[in-house]
Amino acid sequence: MTDPIQHLKEAGHLDRFFIDGSWRAPKGREKAPVVDPATEAVVATVPLGDAADVDDAVLAARRAFPAWSGTPALERAACLGRIHKLILERLDLIAHALMTEMGAPLTYARQTQVPLAAEHIRVARDNLADFPFVSKRGTTAIMKEPIGVCALITPWNWPLYQITAKVGPALAAGCTVVLKPSELSPLSALLFAEIVDEAGCPPGVFNLVNGSGPVVGEALAVHDDVDMVSITGSTRAGVLVAQAAAPTVKRVAQELGGKSPNIVLPDADLDRCVPLGVAAAMRNLGQSCSAPTRMLVPRARLAEVEALARTAVAEFVVGAPTDEATTHGAIANRAQYVRVQIMIETGIADGAKLVAGGPGRPEGLTAGFFTRPTVFSDVRSDMAIAREEIFGPVLAILPYDTVEEAITIANDTVYGLGAHVHGKDMDEVRRVASQIRAGQVHLNAPAWDPQAPFGGYKRSGNGREYGPEGMEEYLETKAILGYYSEA
Numbered sequence: 001m002t003d004p005i006q007h008l009k010e011a012g013h014l015d016r017f018f019i020d021g022s023w024r025a026p027k028g029r030e031k032a033p034v035v036d037p038a039t040e041a042v043v044a045t046v047p048l049g050d051a052a053d054v055d056d057a058v059l060a061a062r063r064a065f066p067a068w069s070g071t072p073a074l075e076r077a078a079c080l081g082r083i084h085k086l087i088l089e090r091l092d093l094i095a096h097a098l099m100t101e102m103g104a105p106l107t108y109a110r111q112t113q114v115p116l117a118a119e120h121i122r123v124a125r126d127n128l129a130d131f132p133f134v135s136k137r138g139t140t141a142i143m144k145e146p147i148g149v150c151a152l153i154t155p156w157n158w159p160l161y162q163i164t165a166k167v168g169p170a171l172a173a174g175c176t177v178v179l180k181p182s183e184l185s186p187l188s189a190l191l192f193a194e195i196v197d198e199a200g201c202p203p204g205v206f207n208l209v210n211g212s213g214p215v216v217g218e219a220l221a222v223h224d225d226v227d228m229v230s231i232t233g234s235t236r237a238g239v240l241v242a243q244a245a246a247p248t249v250k251r252v253a254q255e256l257g258g259k260s261p262n263i264v265l266p267d268a269d270l271d272r273c274v275p276l277g278v279a280a281a282m283r284n285l286g287q288s289c290s291a292p293t294r295m296l297v298p299r300a301r302l303a304e305v306e307a308l309a310r311t312a313v314a315e316f317v318v319g320a321p322t323d324e325a326t327t328h329g330a331i332a333n334r335a336q337y338v339r340v341q342i343m344i345e346t347g348i349a350d351g352a353k354l355v356a357g358g359p360g361r362p363e364g365l366t367a368g369f370f371t372r373p374t375v376f377s378d379v380r381s382d383m384a385i386a387r388e389e390i391f392g393p394v395l396a397i398l399p400y401d402t403v404e405e406a407i408t409i410a411n412d413t414v415y416g417l418g419a420h421v422h423g424k425d426m427d428e429v430r431r432v433a434s435q436i437r438a439g440q441v442h443l444n445a446p447a448w449d450p451q452a453p454f455g456g457y458k459r460s461g462n463g464r465e466y467g468p469e470g471m472e473e474y475l476e477t478k479a480i481l482g483y484y485s486e487a
Contacts, residue, residue, distance in 0.1 A: 004093055004188075005034075005187065011194065016047075018190075018196075018207060018208040019060055019208075019209070020057075024056070027056075028047060028049045028050035031047055032047075032183045034101055035333065036103075037332055038330045038369075046183070048212055051215070057178040057207040058223050059225070061149040061204055063204050064205050067202065068174060068175075071174070073128050077128045079200065080171060083168075083201075087117065087164075092110065094160060094192075095113070101156075101159065101184070101188065102184070103321055106322055108329075117158075121168045123450045123451060124168030124169045124171070127468050128172040131172075136484055139482055139485045140483060141483035145478055147476050148228065149178070149225055150177045150229070151223070152170065153220070153231040153232070153233065153241065155182050155233050156184040157284065159181065159188045159189065160189075163189060165470070169471040171206070176207075177206055179209070180217055181208070181210065183211060183212055184332065185332070193208045213233075229241055229253070230255075230463070235257040235461075238252075238256040251473075253461075253462065253465075254456075254462055256461040257289055258291070258389060258460050259386075259387065260418040262280070262296065262419070263419070263436075264296060264305070266298045274309055275312040276445045277420065282316070285329065286373075286390065287332060289389070293389075294396050294410075295395060295398070296406045297399060299401055306355050309355055309395065310355050316373050318365070328373065328393065330371075331392060339391065340371050340392030343390045344372075347376045347383070347384070354376060355397070357373050357393075359372070360372065374394045376395070377397040379398045383396070389415070403432065416437045416457025416458040417439060418438055418441070419433070419438040421442070422444055437457050439453075450466055451468075453470065
Protein backbone atom coordinates (compact mmCIF):
# COMPACT_ATOMS: atom_id res chain seq x y z
CA MET A 1 0.00 0.00 0.00
CA THR A 2 1.26 3.49 -0.89
CA ASP A 3 -1.68 5.54 0.40
CA PRO A 4 -0.42 6.87 3.75
CA ILE A 5 -3.84 7.97 4.98
CA GLN A 6 -5.45 4.61 4.27
CA HIS A 7 -2.46 2.87 5.85
CA LEU A 8 -2.70 4.95 9.03
CA LYS A 9 -6.46 4.49 9.22
CA GLU A 10 -6.20 0.72 8.91
CA ALA A 11 -3.48 0.66 11.56
CA GLY A 12 -5.64 2.79 13.85
CA HIS A 13 -2.92 5.42 14.16
CA LEU A 14 -4.27 8.43 12.28
CA ASP A 15 -6.16 9.71 15.33
CA ARG A 16 -3.65 8.60 17.96
CA PHE A 17 -0.46 9.78 19.66
CA PHE A 18 2.48 7.51 20.38
CA ILE A 19 3.27 7.71 24.10
CA ASP A 20 5.17 5.27 26.32
CA GLY A 21 5.35 2.59 23.65
CA SER A 22 1.63 2.55 22.79
CA TRP A 23 -0.83 4.35 20.55
CA ARG A 24 -3.14 6.43 22.71
CA ALA A 25 -6.26 8.48 22.16
CA PRO A 26 -5.53 12.17 22.73
CA LYS A 27 -6.83 14.09 25.70
CA GLY A 28 -7.03 17.29 23.68
CA ARG A 29 -10.27 17.81 21.81
CA GLU A 30 -9.11 20.04 18.98
CA LYS A 31 -8.51 18.74 15.45
CA ALA A 32 -6.68 20.06 12.40
CA PRO A 33 -7.24 19.38 8.71
CA VAL A 34 -4.58 17.85 6.50
CA VAL A 35 -4.77 19.74 3.21
CA ASP A 36 -3.30 18.45 -0.05
CA PRO A 37 -1.51 21.56 -1.43
CA ALA A 38 -1.88 20.39 -5.02
CA THR A 39 -5.67 20.19 -4.87
CA GLU A 40 -6.54 22.33 -1.82
CA ALA A 41 -8.73 19.43 -0.66
CA VAL A 42 -8.95 18.34 2.97
CA VAL A 43 -7.79 14.73 2.83
CA ALA A 44 -7.76 13.89 6.55
CA THR A 45 -8.04 15.33 10.03
CA VAL A 46 -5.69 14.74 12.92
CA PRO A 47 -6.12 15.42 16.64
CA LEU A 48 -4.24 18.20 18.37
CA GLY A 49 -2.85 17.57 21.81
CA ASP A 50 -3.00 19.73 24.92
CA ALA A 51 -0.95 20.21 28.09
CA ALA A 52 -2.30 16.94 29.56
CA ASP A 53 -1.00 14.99 26.56
CA VAL A 54 2.35 16.71 26.96
CA ASP A 55 2.43 15.76 30.64
CA ASP A 56 1.84 12.11 29.75
CA ALA A 57 4.57 12.10 27.11
CA VAL A 58 7.12 13.90 29.28
CA LEU A 59 6.40 11.59 32.21
CA ALA A 60 6.98 8.57 29.96
CA ALA A 61 10.24 10.05 28.68
CA ARG A 62 11.38 10.86 32.23
CA ARG A 63 10.70 7.31 33.42
CA ALA A 64 12.55 5.84 30.45
CA PHE A 65 15.60 8.08 30.74
CA PRO A 66 17.62 6.27 33.45
CA ALA A 67 17.54 2.94 31.64
CA TRP A 68 18.05 4.35 28.13
CA SER A 69 20.91 6.64 29.16
CA GLY A 70 22.59 3.64 30.78
CA THR A 71 22.12 1.39 27.77
CA PRO A 72 25.43 0.47 26.12
CA ALA A 73 26.22 2.56 23.07
CA LEU A 74 26.24 -0.51 20.84
CA GLU A 75 22.65 -1.31 21.81
CA ARG A 76 21.51 2.24 21.07
CA ALA A 77 23.34 2.03 17.75
CA ALA A 78 21.58 -1.22 16.93
CA CYS A 79 18.21 0.42 17.52
CA LEU A 80 19.15 3.28 15.22
CA GLY A 81 20.29 0.76 12.63
CA ARG A 82 16.86 -0.87 12.65
CA ILE A 83 15.18 2.52 12.26
CA HIS A 84 17.42 3.33 9.30
CA LYS A 85 16.61 0.03 7.62
CA LEU A 86 12.86 0.46 8.09
CA ILE A 87 12.85 3.99 6.67
CA LEU A 88 14.44 2.72 3.47
CA GLU A 89 12.09 -0.24 3.32
CA ARG A 90 9.08 2.09 3.55
CA LEU A 91 10.51 4.77 1.29
CA ASP A 92 7.60 4.75 -1.14
CA LEU A 93 4.92 4.98 1.54
CA ILE A 94 6.72 7.89 3.23
CA ALA A 95 7.29 9.62 -0.11
CA HIS A 96 3.55 9.50 -0.81
CA ALA A 97 2.93 10.99 2.64
CA LEU A 98 5.29 13.89 1.90
CA MET A 99 3.64 14.47 -1.45
CA THR A 100 0.20 14.50 0.17
CA GLU A 101 0.96 16.70 3.16
CA MET A 102 3.37 19.27 1.71
CA GLY A 103 3.12 19.11 -2.07
CA ALA A 104 6.56 17.68 -2.83
CA PRO A 105 6.86 16.02 -6.25
CA LEU A 106 6.79 12.27 -5.74
CA THR A 107 10.11 11.83 -7.56
CA TYR A 108 11.75 14.46 -5.34
CA ALA A 109 10.36 12.88 -2.20
CA ARG A 110 11.65 9.48 -3.29
CA GLN A 111 15.06 10.63 -4.44
CA THR A 112 15.84 13.36 -1.91
CA GLN A 113 13.50 13.94 1.02
CA VAL A 114 13.36 10.35 2.29
CA PRO A 115 16.93 9.16 1.51
CA LEU A 116 18.51 12.24 3.08
CA ALA A 117 16.32 11.79 6.15
CA ALA A 118 17.52 8.21 6.47
CA GLU A 119 21.11 9.46 6.29
CA HIS A 120 20.69 11.41 9.52
CA ILE A 121 19.84 8.17 11.32
CA ARG A 122 22.76 6.33 9.73
CA VAL A 123 25.21 9.10 10.64
CA ALA A 124 23.96 9.17 14.24
CA ARG A 125 24.43 5.40 14.44
CA ASP A 126 27.91 5.50 12.95
CA ASN A 127 29.09 8.46 15.03
CA LEU A 128 27.92 6.72 18.18
CA ALA A 129 30.31 3.82 17.58
CA ASP A 130 33.46 5.80 18.37
CA PHE A 131 32.21 8.95 20.10
CA PRO A 132 34.52 9.99 23.00
CA PHE A 133 32.08 9.98 25.90
CA VAL A 134 35.07 9.97 28.26
CA SER A 135 38.39 11.68 27.60
CA LYS A 136 41.48 12.34 29.73
CA ARG A 137 42.97 15.77 30.41
CA GLY A 138 45.84 15.42 32.84
CA THR A 139 44.32 13.70 35.88
CA THR A 140 40.82 15.00 35.06
CA ALA A 141 38.16 12.94 33.31
CA ILE A 142 35.97 14.88 30.88
CA MET A 143 32.67 13.05 30.58
CA LYS A 144 29.84 13.67 28.11
CA GLU A 145 26.49 12.65 29.55
CA PRO A 146 22.99 12.81 28.01
CA ILE A 147 21.16 15.96 28.98
CA GLY A 148 17.86 14.21 29.72
CA VAL A 149 14.35 14.61 28.30
CA CYS A 150 14.38 16.54 25.02
CA ALA A 151 11.45 18.26 23.33
CA LEU A 152 11.89 18.28 19.56
CA ILE A 153 9.83 20.76 17.54
CA THR A 154 9.99 20.29 13.77
CA PRO A 155 8.67 22.23 10.74
CA TRP A 156 6.52 21.46 7.72
CA ASN A 157 9.02 22.16 4.92
CA TRP A 158 11.32 19.13 5.36
CA PRO A 159 9.09 17.05 7.64
CA LEU A 160 10.88 13.71 7.98
CA TYR A 161 14.35 15.17 7.32
CA GLN A 162 14.11 17.51 10.29
CA ILE A 163 12.66 14.80 12.52
CA THR A 164 15.54 12.42 11.89
CA ALA A 165 18.11 15.25 12.19
CA LYS A 166 16.97 15.66 15.80
CA VAL A 167 15.77 12.21 16.87
CA GLY A 168 18.86 10.39 15.57
CA PRO A 169 21.52 12.25 17.57
CA ALA A 170 19.26 12.64 20.61
CA LEU A 171 18.69 8.90 20.90
CA ALA A 172 22.34 8.22 20.11
CA ALA A 173 23.36 10.52 22.97
CA GLY A 174 21.18 8.55 25.37
CA CYS A 175 18.38 11.09 25.68
CA THR A 176 14.67 10.36 25.59
CA VAL A 177 12.43 12.54 23.44
CA VAL A 178 9.00 14.02 22.91
CA LEU A 179 8.45 15.01 19.29
CA LYS A 180 6.02 17.72 18.24
CA PRO A 181 5.93 17.75 14.44
CA SER A 182 4.20 20.49 12.51
CA GLU A 183 0.43 20.07 12.59
CA LEU A 184 0.52 20.97 8.89
CA SER A 185 2.57 17.88 7.97
CA PRO A 186 1.69 15.13 10.47
CA LEU A 187 1.51 12.08 8.22
CA SER A 188 5.24 11.40 7.82
CA ALA A 189 5.71 11.86 11.57
CA LEU A 190 3.10 9.23 12.33
CA LEU A 191 4.78 6.84 9.90
CA PHE A 192 8.10 7.53 11.62
CA ALA A 193 6.54 6.71 14.99
CA GLU A 194 5.41 3.38 13.56
CA ILE A 195 8.99 2.71 12.48
CA VAL A 196 10.41 3.52 15.92
CA ASP A 197 7.79 1.24 17.46
CA GLU A 198 8.64 -1.63 15.13
CA ALA A 199 12.39 -1.04 15.63
CA GLY A 200 11.93 -2.05 19.24
CA CYS A 201 13.00 1.10 21.06
CA PRO A 202 12.00 0.72 24.73
CA PRO A 203 8.71 2.35 25.82
CA GLY A 204 9.04 6.03 26.61
CA VAL A 205 12.30 6.56 24.72
CA PHE A 206 10.43 8.14 21.80
CA ASN A 207 7.05 9.85 22.16
CA LEU A 208 4.96 11.80 19.66
CA VAL A 209 2.31 14.41 20.41
CA ASN A 210 0.73 16.33 17.55
CA GLY A 211 -0.38 19.85 18.25
CA SER A 212 0.01 23.55 17.63
CA GLY A 213 2.95 25.65 18.65
CA PRO A 214 1.00 27.92 21.02
CA VAL A 215 -0.41 24.90 22.90
CA VAL A 216 1.84 21.84 22.67
CA GLY A 217 5.00 23.72 21.78
CA GLU A 218 4.61 26.10 24.67
CA ALA A 219 3.67 23.30 27.09
CA LEU A 220 6.91 21.54 26.20
CA ALA A 221 9.01 24.70 26.46
CA VAL A 222 7.76 25.57 29.95
CA HIS A 223 7.70 22.02 31.31
CA ASP A 224 9.76 21.49 34.45
CA ASP A 225 10.73 17.96 33.40
CA VAL A 226 11.97 18.87 29.92
CA ASP A 227 15.73 19.45 29.98
CA MET A 228 16.20 20.74 26.45
CA VAL A 229 14.19 22.06 23.52
CA SER A 230 15.43 21.79 19.94
CA ILE A 231 13.35 23.76 17.45
CA THR A 232 13.56 24.24 13.72
CA GLY A 233 11.25 26.96 12.48
CA SER A 234 10.89 30.68 11.92
CA THR A 235 12.92 33.15 13.92
CA ARG A 236 9.68 34.36 15.49
CA ALA A 237 8.83 30.84 16.69
CA GLY A 238 12.35 30.34 18.00
CA VAL A 239 12.16 33.53 20.05
CA LEU A 240 8.83 32.48 21.58
CA VAL A 241 10.20 29.07 22.56
CA ALA A 242 13.33 30.61 24.10
CA GLN A 243 11.22 33.07 26.10
CA ALA A 244 8.95 30.28 27.35
CA ALA A 245 11.93 28.11 28.29
CA ALA A 246 13.88 30.82 30.09
CA PRO A 247 12.31 30.49 33.58
CA THR A 248 13.42 26.85 33.81
CA VAL A 249 16.89 27.63 32.40
CA LYS A 250 16.68 24.69 30.01
CA ARG A 251 18.92 24.48 26.97
CA VAL A 252 17.34 25.73 23.75
CA ALA A 253 18.86 24.87 20.36
CA GLN A 254 17.43 26.85 17.46
CA GLU A 255 17.72 26.39 13.71
CA LEU A 256 15.75 29.33 12.38
CA GLY A 257 15.40 31.62 9.38
CA GLY A 258 17.86 32.60 6.71
CA LYS A 259 18.53 34.85 3.73
CA SER A 260 21.61 33.17 2.39
CA PRO A 261 23.95 34.85 -0.12
CA ASN A 262 25.50 33.22 -3.16
CA ILE A 263 28.60 35.18 -4.19
CA VAL A 264 29.57 34.69 -7.82
CA LEU A 265 33.17 35.91 -8.09
CA PRO A 266 34.45 37.68 -11.22
CA ASP A 267 36.32 34.60 -12.47
CA ALA A 268 33.45 32.17 -11.94
CA ASP A 269 32.18 29.94 -14.75
CA LEU A 270 28.73 31.48 -15.23
CA ASP A 271 27.47 28.69 -17.46
CA ARG A 272 27.95 26.31 -14.55
CA CYS A 273 27.33 28.33 -11.41
CA VAL A 274 24.27 30.36 -12.39
CA PRO A 275 22.03 27.37 -13.22
CA LEU A 276 23.30 25.63 -10.09
CA GLY A 277 22.58 28.74 -8.05
CA VAL A 278 19.05 29.06 -9.42
CA ALA A 279 18.40 25.38 -8.70
CA ALA A 280 19.76 25.69 -5.15
CA ALA A 281 17.62 28.73 -4.42
CA MET A 282 14.51 26.96 -5.63
CA ARG A 283 15.22 23.48 -4.31
CA ASN A 284 12.15 22.21 -2.45
CA LEU A 285 10.35 25.15 -4.09
CA GLY A 286 12.48 27.56 -2.12
CA GLN A 287 11.07 26.26 1.16
CA SER A 288 14.45 25.80 2.79
CA CYS A 289 15.83 28.05 5.51
CA SER A 290 19.33 27.89 4.02
CA ALA A 291 18.28 28.47 0.39
CA PRO A 292 20.76 30.85 -1.33
CA THR A 293 18.09 33.32 -2.41
CA ARG A 294 20.44 36.31 -2.87
CA MET A 295 22.77 35.88 -5.84
CA LEU A 296 25.54 38.48 -5.81
CA VAL A 297 27.17 38.97 -9.22
CA PRO A 298 29.68 41.34 -10.84
CA ARG A 299 27.81 44.33 -12.26
CA ALA A 300 29.64 44.03 -15.57
CA ARG A 301 28.24 40.50 -16.04
CA LEU A 302 24.69 41.18 -14.88
CA ALA A 303 23.11 40.79 -18.33
CA GLU A 304 24.80 37.40 -18.83
CA VAL A 305 23.59 36.21 -15.44
CA GLU A 306 20.02 37.35 -16.16
CA ALA A 307 19.94 35.42 -19.44
CA LEU A 308 21.29 32.26 -17.82
CA ALA A 309 18.85 32.52 -14.91
CA ARG A 310 15.93 33.00 -17.28
CA THR A 311 16.96 29.89 -19.21
CA ALA A 312 17.36 27.87 -16.03
CA VAL A 313 13.88 28.75 -14.78
CA ALA A 314 12.38 27.91 -18.16
CA GLU A 315 13.54 24.31 -17.69
CA PHE A 316 11.52 23.86 -14.49
CA VAL A 317 8.24 21.99 -14.69
CA VAL A 318 5.67 23.11 -12.14
CA GLY A 319 2.74 20.75 -11.93
CA ALA A 320 1.02 17.80 -10.35
CA PRO A 321 3.30 16.11 -7.81
CA THR A 322 2.35 12.70 -9.21
CA ASP A 323 3.72 13.54 -12.67
CA GLU A 324 7.25 12.18 -13.15
CA ALA A 325 8.12 15.21 -15.30
CA THR A 326 7.32 17.64 -12.47
CA THR A 327 10.36 19.26 -10.90
CA HIS A 328 8.49 21.64 -8.60
CA GLY A 329 5.15 20.97 -6.96
CA ALA A 330 2.93 23.16 -4.84
CA ILE A 331 3.73 25.49 -1.95
CA ALA A 332 3.10 23.50 1.24
CA ASN A 333 0.15 25.47 2.63
CA ARG A 334 -2.20 28.34 1.90
CA ALA A 335 -0.66 30.82 4.33
CA GLN A 336 2.77 30.37 2.77
CA TYR A 337 1.35 30.59 -0.74
CA VAL A 338 -0.22 33.94 0.10
CA ARG A 339 3.06 35.12 1.64
CA VAL A 340 5.02 34.26 -1.50
CA GLN A 341 2.52 36.03 -3.75
CA ILE A 342 2.66 39.17 -1.59
CA MET A 343 6.46 39.23 -1.72
CA ILE A 344 6.52 38.84 -5.51
CA GLU A 345 4.13 41.80 -5.81
CA THR A 346 6.32 43.73 -3.36
CA GLY A 347 9.40 43.13 -5.49
CA ILE A 348 7.63 44.52 -8.53
CA ALA A 349 6.28 47.52 -6.61
CA ASP A 350 9.75 48.31 -5.24
CA GLY A 351 11.18 48.53 -8.75
CA ALA A 352 13.16 45.32 -9.04
CA LYS A 353 13.60 44.01 -12.58
CA LEU A 354 11.44 40.95 -13.25
CA VAL A 355 13.57 38.45 -15.17
CA ALA A 356 11.34 35.38 -14.95
CA GLY A 357 8.08 34.33 -13.38
CA GLY A 358 5.86 36.78 -11.55
CA PRO A 359 2.64 36.67 -9.55
CA GLY A 360 -0.08 34.08 -9.94
CA ARG A 361 -0.09 30.42 -10.83
CA PRO A 362 1.78 29.00 -13.81
CA GLU A 363 -0.23 28.85 -17.01
CA GLY A 364 -2.71 25.98 -17.12
CA LEU A 365 -2.98 25.53 -13.34
CA THR A 366 -6.24 26.88 -11.91
CA ALA A 367 -6.20 25.29 -8.44
CA GLY A 368 -3.61 24.32 -5.87
CA PHE A 369 -0.89 26.38 -4.22
CA PHE A 370 1.25 26.49 -7.33
CA THR A 371 3.64 29.41 -7.77
CA ARG A 372 5.69 30.64 -10.70
CA PRO A 373 9.44 30.34 -10.03
CA THR A 374 10.48 33.98 -10.05
CA VAL A 375 13.78 35.80 -10.58
CA PHE A 376 14.35 39.49 -9.87
CA SER A 377 17.45 41.39 -10.94
CA ASP A 378 18.99 44.77 -10.26
CA VAL A 379 17.90 44.31 -6.67
CA ARG A 380 19.17 46.66 -3.97
CA SER A 381 20.12 45.42 -0.53
CA ASP A 382 17.49 47.65 1.09
CA MET A 383 14.58 46.07 -0.82
CA ALA A 384 12.22 43.77 1.06
CA ILE A 385 12.90 40.88 -1.32
CA ALA A 386 16.61 41.14 -0.42
CA ARG A 387 16.07 41.36 3.33
CA GLU A 388 13.06 39.22 4.25
CA GLU A 389 12.92 35.44 4.17
CA ILE A 390 10.31 34.68 1.51
CA PHE A 391 10.40 30.87 1.77
CA GLY A 392 9.35 30.33 -1.81
CA PRO A 393 10.85 30.08 -5.30
CA VAL A 394 11.98 33.71 -5.50
CA LEU A 395 15.59 34.64 -6.32
CA ALA A 396 17.02 38.14 -5.99
CA ILE A 397 20.08 39.03 -8.10
CA LEU A 398 22.17 41.86 -6.63
CA PRO A 399 25.04 43.44 -8.61
CA TYR A 400 28.34 44.45 -6.99
CA ASP A 401 31.38 46.42 -8.15
CA THR A 402 34.15 44.93 -5.98
CA VAL A 403 34.58 41.67 -4.12
CA GLU A 404 34.84 43.55 -0.84
CA GLU A 405 31.49 45.16 -1.58
CA ALA A 406 30.04 41.69 -2.28
CA ILE A 407 31.23 40.49 1.13
CA THR A 408 29.64 43.54 2.76
CA ILE A 409 26.33 42.90 0.98
CA ALA A 410 26.45 39.21 1.89
CA ASN A 411 26.78 40.10 5.57
CA ASP A 412 24.18 42.87 5.44
CA THR A 413 21.43 40.72 6.96
CA VAL A 414 20.11 39.79 10.38
CA TYR A 415 20.54 36.16 9.38
CA GLY A 416 23.59 33.93 9.12
CA LEU A 417 22.60 30.38 8.31
CA GLY A 418 24.22 29.47 5.01
CA ALA A 419 26.17 30.91 2.09
CA HIS A 420 27.65 29.90 -1.25
CA VAL A 421 30.78 31.11 -3.07
CA HIS A 422 31.70 30.34 -6.69
CA GLY A 423 35.02 31.02 -8.39
CA LYS A 424 38.04 29.41 -10.06
CA ASP A 425 40.79 30.78 -7.81
CA MET A 426 40.38 28.57 -4.74
CA ASP A 427 42.58 30.78 -2.57
CA GLU A 428 40.22 33.68 -3.28
CA VAL A 429 37.14 31.49 -2.86
CA ARG A 430 38.39 30.35 0.54
CA ARG A 431 39.29 33.91 1.54
CA VAL A 432 35.82 35.17 0.72
CA ALA A 433 34.19 32.24 2.52
CA SER A 434 36.16 33.04 5.66
CA GLN A 435 34.71 36.58 5.66
CA ILE A 436 31.06 35.51 5.57
CA ARG A 437 29.21 35.46 8.88
CA ALA A 438 27.29 32.22 8.43
CA GLY A 439 27.32 28.78 9.99
CA GLN A 440 27.80 26.81 6.78
CA VAL A 441 29.42 27.90 3.50
CA HIS A 442 29.38 25.90 0.24
CA LEU A 443 32.25 26.35 -2.18
CA ASN A 444 31.56 25.68 -5.87
CA ALA A 445 28.45 23.57 -5.23
CA PRO A 446 29.93 20.60 -3.34
CA ALA A 447 28.05 17.40 -2.60
CA TRP A 448 25.83 17.37 0.48
CA ASP A 449 27.76 16.23 3.53
CA PRO A 450 25.67 14.82 6.41
CA GLN A 451 28.72 15.09 8.68
CA ALA A 452 29.10 18.85 8.13
CA PRO A 453 27.66 20.72 11.14
CA PHE A 454 24.71 22.94 10.27
CA GLY A 455 23.42 25.95 12.18
CA GLY A 456 23.30 29.69 12.28
CA TYR A 457 24.90 32.92 13.35
CA LYS A 458 22.87 35.93 14.50
CA ARG A 459 19.08 35.53 14.19
CA SER A 460 19.43 32.23 12.36
CA GLY A 461 19.72 30.55 15.74
CA ASN A 462 22.27 28.78 17.87
CA GLY A 463 23.53 25.26 18.26
CA ARG A 464 24.40 22.81 15.52
CA GLU A 465 22.86 19.81 13.84
CA TYR A 466 24.47 16.99 11.78
CA GLY A 467 27.74 15.24 12.46
CA PRO A 468 29.36 14.80 15.89
CA GLU A 469 28.48 18.41 16.74
CA GLY A 470 24.81 17.51 16.31
CA MET A 471 25.09 14.83 18.99
CA GLU A 472 27.05 17.10 21.32
CA GLU A 473 24.01 19.40 21.51
CA TYR A 474 22.26 16.66 23.50
CA LEU A 475 25.14 16.13 25.95
CA GLU A 476 26.25 17.76 29.18
CA THR A 477 29.94 18.10 30.07
CA LYS A 478 31.09 16.82 33.46
CA ALA A 479 34.66 17.24 34.75
CA ILE A 480 35.83 14.80 37.44
CA LEU A 481 39.08 16.11 38.87
CA GLY A 482 41.55 13.59 40.23
CA TYR A 483 39.87 10.77 38.32
CA TYR A 484 43.20 9.48 37.00
CA SER A 485 45.17 10.13 40.19
CA GLU A 486 46.59 7.39 42.37
CA ALA A 487 44.66 6.86 45.58
